[in-house]
Amino acid sequence: MEGGLTEKQRELLVGSLLGDGHLRPHGGGVVFEFLQSAKRRFYVEWKHRMLGDLACPQIYHQSGEREYCKLVTRTHPELEELYHLFYREGRKTVPEGISKMLTPFALAVWFMDNGSKSRNAVYFNTQAFNVQEQFRLIKALKRFYLIANLNRDGEYYRLRLLKRCNRRFLELVRPHLLKEFEYKLPTP
DSSP: OOSOOOHHHHHHHHHHHHTTOEEEEETTEEEEEEEEEGGGHHHHHHHHHHHGGGBOSOOEEEOSSSOEEEEEBOOOHHHHHHHHHHEETTEEOOOTTHHHHOOHHHHHHHHHHHEEEETTEEEEOOTTSOHHHHHHHHHHHHTTTOOEEEEEETTEEEEEEOGGGHHHHHHHHGGGOOGGGGGGOOOO
């Protein structure tokens, strides 16, 4: 891929890195990987189209005990930059500057990856991040007038938006959400 990432590609990567996406060193560079169950192939294909020439031409499909689809990109210098922001000693983290990186589109991608709804409350399944990193996300959401708190989920925590923020959340993410994920949306 020649040139830099587009703004939308970078936003997609940021949202994915808060969700199910991963970066990993490969052949002297860094690649992005995104893995989903085969029933979500449509979502892998959408990300593949959004990433354009950055994505490897083929979406991998593996079967066996579990069927899944995997998207892998080519290496790119901007993926290395994101790797240094989002990874510490090989562990995915939430960078300190996440407030400046999070956009409505990135928020929608993050929600499609890791969001859920329970009793009309929006949750982000952030259990892989430590409490300090989750507080960074809470602060980033405040930039959009979204108020979230930590919600215990077993021995870990996840983020829960206050229900009074549902209308604002819908305004932000609905324009970017794939129709297949509308079932996750709360009512206003």
